[in-house]
Amino acid sequence: MLLSVIQTDPQFGDVSANIQQAVSLMEGKRADLYVLPELFASGYNFMDRSELDQYAEPATGPTFELIARFAAAYSCYVVYGFPERADRIYNSSALVGPSGLVGTYRKVHLFYRETTMFAPGDLGFPVFDLPFGRVGMMICFDWIYPEAARSLTLRGARLILHPSNLVLPHCPDAMVTRCLENRIFTATANRIGREDRGGTDLSFIGRSEIVSPRGEIMTRLGETTAGAGVAKVDLSLADDSLNRYNRLLADRRPEHYKG
Amino acid sequence: MLLSVIQTDPQFGDVSANIQQAVSLMEGKRADLYVLPELFASGYNFMDRSELDQYAEPATGPTFELIARFAAAYSCYVVYGFPERADRIYNSSALVGPSGLVGTYRKVHLFYRETTMFAPGDLGFPVFDLPFGRVGMMICFDWIYPEAARSLTLRGARLILHPSNLVLPHCPDAMVTRCLENRIFTATANRIGREDRGGTDLSFIGRSEIVSPRGEIMTRLGETTAGAGVAKVDLSLADDSLNRYNRLLADRRPEHYKG
Numbered sequence: 217m218l219l220s221v222i223q224t225d226p227q228f229g230d231v232s233a234n235i236q237q238a239v240s241l242m243e244g245k246r247a248d249l250y251v252l253p254e255l256f257a258s259g260y261n262f263m264d265r266s267e268l269d270q271y272a273e274p275a276t277g278p279t280f281e282l283i284a285r286f287a288a289a290y291s292c293y294v295v296y297g298f299p300e301r302a303d304r305i306y307n308s309s310a311l312v313g314p315s316g317l318v319g320t321y322r323k324v325h326l327f328y329r330e331t332t333m334f335a336p337g338d339l340g341f342p343v344f345d346l347p348f349g350r351v352g353m354m355i356c357f358d359w360i361y362p363e364a365a366r367s368l369t370l371r372g373a374r375l376i377l378h379p380s381n382l383v384l385p386h387c388p389d390a391m392v393t394r395c396l397e398n399r400i401f402t403a404t405a406n407r408i409g410r411e412d413r414g415g416t417d418l419s420f421i422g423r424s425e426i427v428s429p430r431g432e433i434m435t436r437l438g439e440t441t442a443g444a445g446v447a448k449v450d451l452s453l454a455d456d457s458l459n460r461y462n463r464l465l466a467d468r469r470p471e472h473y474k475g
Numbered sequence: 476m477l478l479s480v481i482q483t484d485p486q487f488g489d490v491s492a493n494i495q496q497a498v499s500l501m502e503g504k505r506a507d508l509y510v511l512p513e514l515f516a517s518g519y520n521f522m523d524r525s526e527l528d529q530y531a532e533p534a535t536g537p538t539f540e541l542i543a544r545f546a547a548a549y550s551c552y553v554v555y556g557f558p559e560r561a562d563r564i565y566n567s568s569a570l571v572g573p574s575g576l577v578g579t580y581r582k583v584h585l586f587y588r589e590t591t592m593f594a595p596g597d598l599g600f601p602v603f604d605l606p607f608g609r610v611g612m613m614i615c616f617d618w619i620y621p622e623a624a625r626s627l628t629l630r631g632a633r634l635i636l637h638p639s640n641l642v643l644p645h646c647p648d649a650m651v652t653r654c655l656e657n658r659i660f661t662a663t664a665n666r667i668g669r670e671d672r673g674g675t676d677l678s679f680i681g682r683s684e685i686v687s688p689r690g691e692i693m694t695r696l697g698e699t700t701a702g703a704g705v706a707k708v709d710l711s712l713a714d715d716s717l718n719r720y721n722r723l724l725a726d727r728r729p730e731h732y733k734g
Contacts (some may be wrong), residue, residue: 324731330683331720340731360656360723362621363732370733386655393652396645397619431645462592464619472583472599473622474629475734 217348219449220247221405221435223424225442228259228411231271235282237442238296245444247292248348251405254297254356254379254423255307261411261418265305272301275310287312293346295405297355297379304335309353309379311344319344324364327357329416335424349374349451356380359387359394359404369465370396372398374454378404381420382470388423392431399429399464400454408440413435425440429454476607476709478634479506480664480683480694484701487518487670490530496701497555499520499716504703507549507607510664512683513556513582513615513640514566520670520677524564531560534569534579546571552603552605554664556614556638563594568612568638572601573631577622578603583623586616588675608633608710615639617645618653618663622734628657628724633713637663640679647682651690656690658723660708688713 222241226234234257244249254260257279258271273279275298283294293313300308306322309329322337323330341364343352352368354376359365368376374441376394380387383405391402408422426447435445456464481500485493493516501509513519516538517530522575532538534557542553552572559567559581566582566589581596582589601621602611611627613635618624627635635653641663650661667681684695685706696706715723 220601257519324728328718328720337731341733361727361728362625362656363727365734366621367731367733386651389648390652390655391643393649396649397621459587461587467584468585468620468622469595470625470734472596472623473734474600474626475622475729475730 217249217433217449218247218446219426220245220250220446221403221424221426221437221446222250222252223422223437223443224253224256224407225409226238226256226259226407228261228335228413229290230255231345235279236256239286241442242286245446246290247446249293249346250295251377251403252294252296254381255299256296256379256407259411259416260381261413261416262333265416268299268305268333272299272305274301275308276317280310280317281311284316288314293318295353295377295379302467305333306337307355309335309355311353311377321353321355323355323358325358325361341371343368343371343373351375351377353377355379356382359390362397365394365398365400369400373400374451375401375403375451378402380404380406382406383418383420385421388398388425388436391425391427392433395427395429396431399456401426401429402449408442412434476508476708477506477705478662478684478685479504479509479703479705480662480696481509481511482681482683482696482702482704483512483515483666485515485518485666486666487520487672490516493518495667498545500701500703501545502670504705505549506705508552508605509554510636511553511555512664512666513638514558515555515638515666517558518638518670518679520672520675521592522673525715527558527564527592531564533560534561534567535576538624539569539571539576542571542673543575547573552577554612554636554638561734562596564592565596566593566614568614570612570636580612580614582614582617584617600630602627602630602632608625610634610636615641618649621656624657624659625654628659632712634660634662634708637661639663639665641665642679644680647684647695649693650684650686653690654686655690659713660688660710667701
């Protein structure tokens with residue numbers, strides 16, 4: 217399968233243009249499964265909860281409609297981040313395929329001012345079976361908690377789809393560790409640009425990437441330009457056999473773990 | 476406190492010379508706490524269990540006696556790896572101070588042919604209170620299991636002492652992730668050189684290092700030379716407060732973790 221991470225340069229609040237940029241980048245480089253950034257259509261740096269409320273939409277809202285049309289037209293899958301209006305407002309991602317919504321994930325570990333605006337995710341770390349294999353999602357700051365990728369791996373995910381709006385420098389290299397310690401693929405789609413709003417000035421670091429179970433960086437984009445990174449991946453290579461004596465997951469010893 | 480990682484070039488089976496090299500390197504650069512490599516006195520690449528049996532010694536055996544004399548003479552602490560003779564033979568590390576043995580750790584995750592010779596550790600991941608703060612130990616391949624460092628962190632360790640005999644290239648960079656995700660210090664003492672014995676040819680990668688809770692590499696040695704790396708560390712900086720909204724450990728959400 218061809219896997220793609222789409223690195224965009226969203227302008228806060230310019231929803232139509234932001235979606236159009238993502239669609240153009242996807243159309244420019246065909247793939248079977250695309251990952252877009254966190255909150256890719258709305259932008260990230262909401263002033264407060266009432267501003268966030270203006271942009272929140274249901275999982276099958278207008279952004280979904282546009283992406284679902286794309287996925288149907290090109291017979292592909294797309295994962296993207298959006299502010300989800302439900303019982304509360306969540307920082308969510310949706311996995312959409314040719315036949316519509318496959319599933320959603322609600323960010324479990326909220327970062328910084330997100331904690332004042334979004335509700336913490338209440339769905340745990342679900343996995344989904346696609347024609348290519350089993351996948352799961354996490355969003356941005358979830359990377360720093362090894363339990364996120366581990367939980368998905370122990371539920372059988374062979375690929376983690378990771379919409380992000382990274383501002384700290386560490387995640388791209390840390391994802392190599394996530395792949396090695398779980399023997400899975402990861403696809404981190406980040407954004408570039410800057411949002412200086414309401415006294416909070418955030419710059420996003422780009423460096424979207426796809427990493428293999430052996431920790432190889434299969435594609436990694438730059439820090440300042442939008443674009444698409446594509447890698448051909450075979451999810452059956454996400455196998456926990458390290459050598460003839462060690463199976464990474466089977467050799468875990470949970471009776472000695474605290475957590 | 477001054478923390479030191481000692482990178483040695485042991486020759487298989489030459490126990491006296493291997494200990495002497497470690498002691499010379501420690502004497503050459505004074506510190507409050509030294510970390511030596513895994514199995515630093517015996518060498519690593521045992522042909523089989525009966526050869527291992529010749530080198531195994533109790534936690535208070537002759538290697539301990541020499542190291543304890545050093546720790547008493549210089550009022551310091553030393554951590555080192557050794558093949559521990561007990562009810563079975565374990566791949567262990569000892570923490571020794573001016574007054575003698577503080578505690579031991581038995582490697583929980585055995586690597587490659589170790590699985591055919593050593594018994595898997597049965598003590599879990601204990602922690603120990605030193606004058607500088609609380610510490611824990613893990614050995615070499617334990618690095619690939621995030622549960623090892625996490626378990627120590629959740630028990631209050633602010634520094635992980637990590638005797639190693641690394642052959643794979645990934646650990647030095649992965650330890651940066653271990654520090655970031657736990658907000659702790661780590662000290663990895665590795666060896667250099669090669670052991671080609673009984674059809675198994677192993678080369679060790681050096682790169683011993685000390686890493687801070689912010690993921691800074693405070694010292695990192697080379698791949699081919701023995702030596703000592705020293706860093707001044709303040710364990711009170713191992714604090715889980717990331718910013719005014721996030722506390723790394725307090726923000727964990729175990730109800731959503733599988734493990």
